[in-house]
Amino acid sequence: xxxxxxxxxxxxxxxxxxTILGITMIFFLPRLMPxxxxxxxxxxxxxRGAYMDPKAAEETIRALREMYGLDKGLLxxxxxxxxxxxxxxxxxxxxxxxxxxxxxxxxxxxWTFGLLLTTTVLIFIIGNLSGxxxxxxxxxxxxxxxxxxxxxxxxxxxxxxxxxLIILFAYIIPIFPIGGGYTIGAKVxxxxxxxxxxxxxxxxxxxxxxxxxxxxxxxxxxLIVQGVNEEGYVQxxxxxxxKERTIFGRYVMRTAMxxxxxxxxxxxxxxxxxxxxxxxxxxxxxxxxxxxxxILASDYNMLMGITTxxxxxxxxxxxxxxxxxxxxxxxxxxx
Amino acid sequence: xxxxxxxxxxxxxxxxxxxxxxxxxxxxxxxxxxxxPTEWRxxxxxxxxxxxxxxxxxxxxxxxxxxxxxxxxxxxxxxxxAASISRVIALTLGLVAGYSGGVIDRVxxxxxxxxxxxxxxxxxxxxxxxxxxxxxxxxxxxxxGVMGWAFDARLMRSQILSLREREFTYxxxxxxxxxxxxxFNEYLLFVVPLAMATLIGNMIWVTGMEVTLAYLGxxxxxxxxxxxxxxxxxxxxxxxxGLWWWIFAPIGAAVALFSSLYLLSVxxxxxxxxxxxxxxxxxx
Numbered sequence: 001x002x003x004x005x006x007x008x009x010x011x012x013x014x015x016x017x018x019t020i021l022g023i024t025m026i027f028f029l030p031r032l033m034p035x036x037x038x039x040x041x042x043x044x045x046x047x048r049g050a051y052m053d054p055k056a057a058e059e060t061i062r063a064l065r066e067m068y069g070l071d072k073g074l075l076x077x078x079x080x081x082x083x084x085x086x087x088x089x090x091x092x093x094x095x096x097x098x099x100x101x102x103x104x105x106x107x108x109x110x111w112t113f114g115l116l117l118t119t120t121v122l123i124f125i126i127g128n129l130s131g132x133x134x135x136x137x138x139x140x141x142x143x144x145x146x147x148x149x150x151x152x153x154x155x156x157x158x159x160x161x162x163x164x165l166i167i168l169f170a171y172i173i174p175i176f177p178i179g180g181g182y183t184i185g186a187k188v189x190x191x192x193x194x195x196x197x198x199x200x201x202x203x204x205x206x207x208x209x210x211x212x213x214x215x216x217x218x219x220x221x222x223l224i225v226q227g228v229n230e231e232g233y234v235q236x237x238x239x240x241x242x243k244e245r246t247i248f249g250r251y252v253m254r255t256a257m258x259x260x261x262x263x264x265x266x267x268x269x270x271x272x273x274x275x276x277x278x279x280x281x282x283x284x285x286x287x288x289x290x291x292x293x294x295i296l297a298s299d300y301n302m303l304m305g306i307t308t309x310x311x312x313x314x315x316x317x318x319x320x321x322x323x324x325x326x327x328x329x330x331x332x333x334x335x
Numbered sequence: 336x337x338x339x340x341x342x343x344x345x346x347x348x349x350x351x352x353x354x355x356x357x358x359x360x361x362x363x364x365x366x367x368x369x370x371x372p373t374e375w376r377x378x379x380x381x382x383x384x385x386x387x388x389x390x391x392x393x394x395x396x397x398x399x400x401x402x403x404x405x406x407x408x409x410x411x412x413x414x415x416x417a418a419s420i421s422r423v424i425a426l427t428l429g430l431v432a433g434y435s436g437g438v439i440d441r442v443x444x445x446x447x448x449x450x451x452x453x454x455x456x457x458x459x460x461x462x463x464x465x466x467x468x469x470x471x472x473x474x475x476x477x478x479x480g481v482m483g484w485a486f487d488a489r490l491m492r493s494q495i496l497s498l499r500e501r502e503f504t505y506x507x508x509x510x511x512x513x514x515x516x517x518x519f520n521e522y523l524l525f526v527v528p529l530a531m532a533t534l535i536g537n538m539i540w541v542t543g544m545e546v547t548l549a550y551l552g553x554x555x556x557x558x559x560x561x562x563x564x565x566x567x568x569x570x571x572x573x574x575x576x577g578l579w580w581w582i583f584a585p586i587g588a589a590v591a592l593f594s595s596l597y598l599l600s601v602x603x604x605x606x607x608x609x610x611x612x613x614x615x616x617x618x619x
């Protein structure tokens with residue numbers, strides 16, 4: 001009961017408040033900008049060469065303002081915005097008018113989710129293992145080489161890693177496709193050849209995410225493990241001639257994992273933003289590509305929908321990890 | 336001076352500083368550029384590197400070398416400006432939250448944690464899509480500065496929390512020092528090194544964001560930065576056309592900039608954390 005009151009309830013309240021804060025921010029920020037999305041849209045239509053006499057432009061702006069409810073007061077708009085959110089309605093997309101935004105999002109979501117979930121889990125396992133090993137067995141030659149490679153890789157901006165991978169493995173040694181989610185013209189079905197095709201296309205995007213993710217996780221885990229190694233109980237186990245493998249697996253890693261589990265959620269969050277670039281670079285048919293199409297066409301509705309969804313995804317994934325945390329960490333369970 | 340010589344003992348710091356000086360020299364060279372970096376078609380197009388054009392020319396008819404010098408200058412300026420703005424915010428929030436504690440602390444940290452989980456890139460994209468042409472270096476610096484403080488504010492706060500429990504705080508309070516004077520005269524000294532270390536880390540973040548936005552074509556592409564250079568090279572299919580000098584110039588410069596900032600930040604923050612410092616000296 002004390003656990004519920006001191007951990008669970010504050011955490012749930014925080015979740016709701018942070019989500020509201022985030023969504024409120026993306027509602028108000030665009031409205032603070034000097035030009036509104038509607039004016040921008042009209043400017044875009046005009047710029048594309050379609051001649052529009054000032055009167056028609058005026059009419060269009062008014063019609064659009066009415067459609068978006070911009071003619072009403074700010075508070076009223078805000079309430080309407082929330083009402084639409086709860087019904088899951090983000091309005092029609094401008095790119096593929098009149099397909100509703102949430103339908104487009106629903107078709108791209110599985111692609112992004114599949115890619116991100118696989119890579120996050122792999123990053124978590126590989127990065128923590130290699131970082132833990134490197135921190136614990138400092139003298140091993142191979143681990144020093146890995147450390148050096150990681151030092152070089154970690155600060156690299158993502159698209160540079162991605163571009164290098166494309167240049168290397170799609171142009172110079174063409175073993176992987178340049179982009180896309182599956183071979184154009186292939187039938188989307190649940191069969192082995194199609195799955196193989198999807199995996200082959202997903203390999204380079206996943207690889208680029210994994211390389212960088214592992215590099216950062218490795219570095220952090222190495223530092224944590226080095227810290228844990230200094231602790232009295234580990235020293236004591238060493239003096240007590242506990243087997244090195246047992247010390248590493250049960251004494252060091254288990255303790256060092258705890259902060260990493262919290263980072264797991266944040267890593268998922270970072271990937272969510274990162275996926276935008278990944279999918280654009282690799283023309284992967286997920287949410288990021290959808291967002292990119294929306295950017296090119298100034299599709300405000302669509303971008304708003306994707307951003308809102310990401311905020312939900314991020315806060316929820318952090319909440320889930322936080323709720324799972326007591327399972328791993330008895331200290332939280334007992335406070 | 337002693338600090339500097341101690342820092343230069345770290346090979347990573349020397350290497351980072353060396354790369355950074357090369358980049359700064361390149362950036363300064365941009366002041367003597369024979370061509371206007373915003374103009375197109377000032378030199379013959381698609382020339383490979385030669386003595387006349389060190390890094391060749393682009394399909395836009397720009398000299399890649401001189402273009403690169405202004406790009407480095409603008410990217411460095413943007414990073415420094417944005418990071419300084421967010422340092423001021425992080426420092427103020429950290430000081431206030433850490434010193435006052437209680438409800439103020441909890442409210443501020445709630446906002447802080449809220450900021451941390453926001454998908455900032457998507458929010459920048461949303462805003463940049465609306466601003467686009469108005470997204471000059473200054474507005475971009477403001478935007479990144481206003482949004483990029485959350486992580487470091489928490490760091491500053493924890494530093495202040497530990498300072499507040501020190502003896503000298505009680506001495507100062509008991510002898511009637513006004514709070515503001517205590518904060519500015521006593522605490523600031525302790526927090527400034529931390530602010531400097533996080534400044535470098537934030538510069539990496541800002542440059543990364545700028546390149547990403549420019550890559551997506553969302554900034555004012557007429558201003559030469561590393562991001563817009565990459566944007567033009569990719570948009571004109573420089574890889575497919577075999578114009579490697581055009582695409583590798585901004586990538587190489589970005590890699591150099593990121594590695595040097597990273598080396599500097601790792602080395603400085605290790606220097607600031609005495610535990611890590613002792614470990615390093617002890618290991619040798």
